[in-house]
Amino acid sequence: MNYKRSSELFEDAQKVIPGGVNSPVRAFKAVGGHPIFIESAQGAYLYDSDGNKYIDYINSWGPMILGHAHKPVVDAVIEKAKKGTSFGTPTEIETKIAELAVKMVPNIDKIRFVNSGTEACMSAVRLARGYTNKEKIIKFAGCYHGHSDSFLIQAGSGAITFGSPNSPGVTQGTAKDTLLAKYNDLESVRQLIEANKNEISCIILEPVAGNMGCIPPQDGFLEGLRSLCDQNDILLIFDEVMTGFRLAPGGVQERLGVNADIITFGKVIGGGLPVGAFAARSEIMDYLSPIGPVYQAGTLSGNPLAMAAGLAMLNELDQNRRIFESLDKKTAYLHAGIANALKSNNVKHTINRIGSMMSIHFTEQPVIDFESAATGNTNTFKEFFHGMLDHGIYLAPSAFETWFITEALSYKDLDDTIAAVNSIAKNL
Numbered sequence: 001m002n003y004k005r006s007s008e009l010f011e012d013a014q015k016v017i018p019g020g021v022n023s024p025v026r027a028f029k030a031v032g033g034h035p036i037f038i039e040s041a042q043g044a045y046l047y048d049s050d051g052n053k054y055i056d057y058i059n060s061w062g063p064m065i066l067g068h069a070h071k072p073v074v075d076a077v078i079e080k081a082k083k084g085t086s087f088g089t090p091t092e093i094e095t096k097i098a099e100l101a102v103k104m105v106p107n108i109d110k111i112r113f114v115n116s117g118t119e120a121c122m123s124a125v126r127l128a129r130g131y132t133n134k135e136k137i138i139k140f141a142g143c144y145h146g147h148s149d150s151f152l153i154q155a156g157s158g159a160i161t162f163g164s165p166n167s168p169g170v171t172q173g174t175a176k177d178t179l180l181a182k183y184n185d186l187e188s189v190r191q192l193i194e195a196n197k198n199e200i201s202c203i204i205l206e207p208v209a210g211n212m213g214c215i216p217p218q219d220g221f222l223e224g225l226r227s228l229c230d231q232n233d234i235l236l237i238f239d240e241v242m243t244g245f246r247l248a249p250g251g252v253q254e255r256l257g258v259n260a261d262i263i264t265f266g267k268v269i270g271g272g273l274p275v276g277a278f279a280a281r282s283e284i285m286d287y288l289s290p291i292g293p294v295y296q297a298g299t300l301s302g303n304p305l306a307m308a309a310g311l312a313m314l315n316e317l318d319q320n321r322r323i324f325e326s327l328d329k330k331t332a333y334l335h336a337g338i339a340n341a342l343k344s345n346n347v348k349h350t351i352n353r354i355g356s357m358m359s360i361h362f363t364e365q366p367v368i369d370f371e372s373a374a375t376g377n378t379n380t381f382k383e384f385f386h387g388m389l390d391h392g393i394y395l396a397p398s399a400f401e402t403w404f405i406t407e408a409l410s411y412k413d414l415d416d417t418i419a420a421v422n423s424i425a426k427n428l
């Protein structure tokens with residue numbers, strides 16, 4: 001494939017944008033080469049500035065669960081834009097999407113909209129601290145909750161890929177309030193709670209991890225966290241920015257049957273526009289300004305275009321719940337095909353999957369936490385990534401990312417993907 005135009009665009013971008021990208025995960029630093037500049041997208045496909053076509057498994061890192069330029073979403077945004085793009089006042093559509101989200105997601109009464117997953121998680125933790133009047137938080141190594149200071153401690157994919165899991169610029173004062181546990185290891189949580197009696201406001205986690213590859217919780221892990229929280233007056237925060245409206249209409253709470261106290265959203269809920277949200281029962285949410293003492297705000301929060309996109313997306317997911325079954329089936333099909341192709345070429349690997357999230361790790365070990373995810377062979381991944389790219393398959397340029405399956409993928413696309421794996425696996 002020819003990447004000439006992308007390479008020129010990258011040269012220009014680097015002169016005025018640090019590293020040429022507005023989010024580090026878009027860089028190809030971990031895999032070598034330069035990023036590909038996308039011109040347009042439709043359904044399951046991306047088209048780059050050189051005219052190459054790709055089957056897309058990033059899908060804007062999650063939002064495009066129904067495919068790119070999905071007509072109901074695009075139409076909703078165009079219609080709204082004609083009526084003005086922002087007023088800084090309440091609008092009816094904010095209540096409509098809130099009502100729908102509250103209906104779809106178990107165990108929440110109220111929801112507040114923000115502009116990104118980062119903002120949602122940052123605000124959720126502030127709310128938890130205000131509500132419990134305690135300062136420390138527990139997070140898990142390899143989980144990502146956006147780039148706000150408290151979370152840049154062993155922070156998952158982007159940070160791992162770029163070798164700065166603990167970012168400079170985060171003060172020691174902030175870092176000392178973030179305690180680090182091991183994913184799928186209840187004992188590590190128990191010890192932290194014991195050593196910090198009555199000081200922990202909340203435990204935040206990805207209830208299915210997606211930022212160190214895809215790592216589902218082992219049996220009893222979420223249930224165990226739930227009871228540790230109940231016993232110790234700690235709020236449990238599920239960061240469902242990736243899993244919300246993806247693993248089930250009601251996210252992980254519905255799919256795995258464990259409830260959290262505060263849930264954060266992003267990605268799918270915005271239909272591809274910048275949206276995040278956090279939600280809880282009324283007694284917690286009413287702690288927020290203007291009726292409660294915890295301050296949180298946003299000039300463009302609940303923006304009409306963003307709400308229109310999100311509402312169109314959620315409406316479709318709510319009304320057509322077979323989408324979730326169909327996504328599961330497609331992902332299982334892809335999983336089986338790829339596993340078979342790698343196995344018959346003797347490539348050591350582990351594939352994790354739940355619902356429409358999947359990741360391939362080039363290691364024989366079971367991948368259950370950050371340490372085991374880190375045993376993957378990064379050189380093999382590099383070759384795999386570039387091999388797939390040359391076959392027109394667009395994967396995330398990092399071994400620590402989840403593949404996002406979209407309903408727009410046809411079985412022919414999946415077969416083409418499996419065929420690509422077959423043809424490059426010999427040389428891995």
Ligand SMILES: *Cc1c(COP(=O)(O)O)cnc(C)c1O
Pocket residue numbers: 115116117118119121144145146147206210211239240241242266267276
């Ligand atoms: C993407 C992501 C975030 C951050 O969301 P942004 O919109 O990128 O700020 C937070 N948590 C999880 C689990 C995510 O996957």
